[in-house]
Amino acid sequence: MSSTTAISGSSDARGERQIAAESALADPAGPARRRSIVLSQVGLTVILTVTVVLGLLIRDATGSPGVLLAGWILSLVVTSIAVVTPWSRILPQSPFALPLLNLLVIGLVRFGAGETLSGTGLLAALPAVWIAASHVRTATAVALTFGATSLLVSLPPILGGAPLLTGGLPGLVLLPVVLAGLTWFVSSLVRDNRGRQVALLASEGALRRSEKEARARERLLDTVLETVRVGLLAVDADGHDILMNARQRESHLAAAPEGNTDPSESDLLIFGPDGQTPLPPAERPVRRAIDGEDLESIQIWAGTPPMQRAISVSSTSLHDDDGAFAGTVVSFSDITELMLALQAKDRFLASVSHEFRTPLTSILGYLDVALELEAELPEQARHYLRVARRNALRLERLVEDFLAINAGTFEVNPVRTDVGLILAEAAESALVRATRAGLRLVNRAPASLPAVVDPDRLGQVVDNLLSNAMKYNRPGGCITLDAALDGTTLRIEVEDTGIGIAPEEVQHVFDRFFRSASVRSTGVTGVGLGLLITRSIVGEHNGSISVTSELGEGTCFTILLPQG
The missing domain is CATH 3.30.450.20 (PAS domain)
Structure with a gap:
């Protein structure tokens, strides 16, 4: 007994963990469960009926027809209970009461049949299997089977008849132990099977949920894919x-x-x-x-x-x-609309550039005529005319650059040049405008700085940077122009104390038509081509231009041109 209980304990822990899950499940197979119970009971009753008939026909002195009939009548009562009970409305553990009653029936039938049908006691294996298959713990099933079978074996001596099994005390103990072991074995198998069924149901539920979620995600993906304009x-x-x-x-x-x-x-x-x-x-x-x-x-x-x-x-x-x-x-x-807009912009720029050429040609012509009479003009007037002509020539070059941007080509002709003189002339041209704007312009470049560059193009680059430094500065601000020859590299810097450029916009300052948000808010006019032209000219010199800026503090452009 103790060994059987110990063995069953190993499956109890597993069974107890399944009880809650099994009880929580609805009983969708209620009709099937009722049918199974009724058929099991009817089948056992049929076997008992055959046994009773045989017992009545070949009974011996040890038998008791009254007890035999009483056992058969009790089996009919148990069958009636199985038929009328609404099993789908009660707990799954409840049907184990039927096999206990059947054990009593088998005990009565065996006692009534006497020694002639001594094998009737083996029918106790059927209720034992039924108890094992019920929704009760393995230990409970083993205890019920052992106790009920022990009572069945002891019933004949108790009622004063012959023992159910011969062999004395061993015969009284053997059947309960065997049936208890059978109950433990069957209960363990049933528990494992139910555990697998519970896991299977859980897996099927999870699979259905996953399929539902997958279909929902698929519908969402299809909707997104068909909605986006890409x-x-x-x-x-x-x-x-x-x-x-x-x-x-x-x-x-x-x-x-x-x-x-x-x-x-x-x-x-x-x-x-x-x-x-x-x-x-x-x-x-x-x-x-x-x-x-x-x-x-x-x-x-x-x-x-x-x-x-x-x-x-x-x-x-x-x-x-x-x-x-x-x-x-x-x-x-x-991006068709964008490209068409850019093409329209380019066509407009080309058209305007062509239109600029006519008045510029006239301006330059009259300036040349005026300079031919410079001997009759005061020195200051001649100086102003030369500055005006130099800037008119640069404006003409700017118009040509607009056209070159559309064509994608820039012409650069590097020669041995005094960069110090170019920077001095650029600073002189910008000085009047800087003074009127309340800005201080400082030229720290050496007066003489020989290098190989295109003088006109370099002058255009410096003019662009100085113009930007004045446009985006503030009254009282400062502009610093500096240059030096660092080994085999010519370095030119234009630094201002102006409004600066936001960090996220610095990388776009050389893009075509780009103007930062801070610039647009100031109302300063421009089309966003000056720095593009500047970078193109520096690139044609095989050089590089970089910018560092801090919003509200100022900006510094650095040009590096290789020499040699």
Whole structure:
């Protein structure tokens, strides 16, 4: 007994953890459970009925027909209880009362049948299995089986008849121990099976929830993809399309040759930034992205006029858990309106630049005529005329630079030049305007500083930087011009104590038409081309220009030009 209880204890802990989960589950199989209980009871009653009939037919002196019939009647009562009880409305543990009553029935039938049907006691195995399969703890099932079977074995001696099993005391103990062991074994199997069923139900519930969440995420993703105004394409490592939103499908068809409703990538009409040069399939953005290249704002033109569209293409590679290339996501932004606006701006700038040439030519002509008469003019007037002519020539060069920006070319002719003189002339030209603005202009550059540069272009660069320093300064501020030859590099600095540039805008100061928010708020006029021209000229000298600035404190531009 103690060993059986100890063995059953190992499964109790596991069974106890399952009781709460099992009890918490609804009983969706209530009708099936009732049917199982009724069929089990009816089957046992049929067996007992056959046993009773046999006992009555071949009974011996040790039998008791009255007890035999009483056991059979009790079995009918138990069967009636099984049939009328609403098992789906009561706890799952309740049916274990039926096998206990059946054990009593088997005891009565065995006692009534006598020694003729001594094997009737083995029928106790059926209620024992039933108890083991009930929703009770293993230890409880073993204890109930052992106790009820012990009572069954002891009933004949108690009632004064022959013992149920021969063999004395060992015979009285053997059946309860065997059936208790059978109960423990079956209960353990049932517990494990129920545990797996509970886990399976939980897994199925989690799977259903996961599927529901996945469908919700898929609907959300589809909605987002179809809502965004950017074309999106996802391809796998082999270049096969995984996903394409409606916006990209429209762009894809817009680039298709006429009459081709399902073009491949190589069939699409894709052109370079000029909108005219066809791009070979290997150089197209999607092909480059499939090859593992991450793209950033690559401009192309898709289709042919008048429906041709400008597209900005970017891509990001996908990688699996091992870091291997698994595909790429490509985005397509329609920038046609922006490109058309920029083209209109360029055309306007070119038109205005051409219009400037006529009055500038007239101004320069009259200044040249006036300077031919310089002998008849006071020295101060001649000085003013020379300054005016020099700035008119620079204005003419600026107009030419506007045209050069549109053409994408700048002409630079470096020669041996006195940079100190160029900087002095630039400072002299800016001094009058600086004084009127209440600014102090300091030229710290050496009076003579030989270097190889384009004198006109360098003068234009310094004029641009000094002009900006005056525009974006404040009354009482200071502008410092400095230069030096550091080994094989000519360094020129223009520093001011003006309004400064915000950190997030510093990297954009050399962009075409860029004007910072702080500048726009001041009302200072400008088109945002001066620094672009300045950087282009410095670049043609194989040099570099950098800027450091602190908002509200001032700005410093540094030019480095290689010498040698």
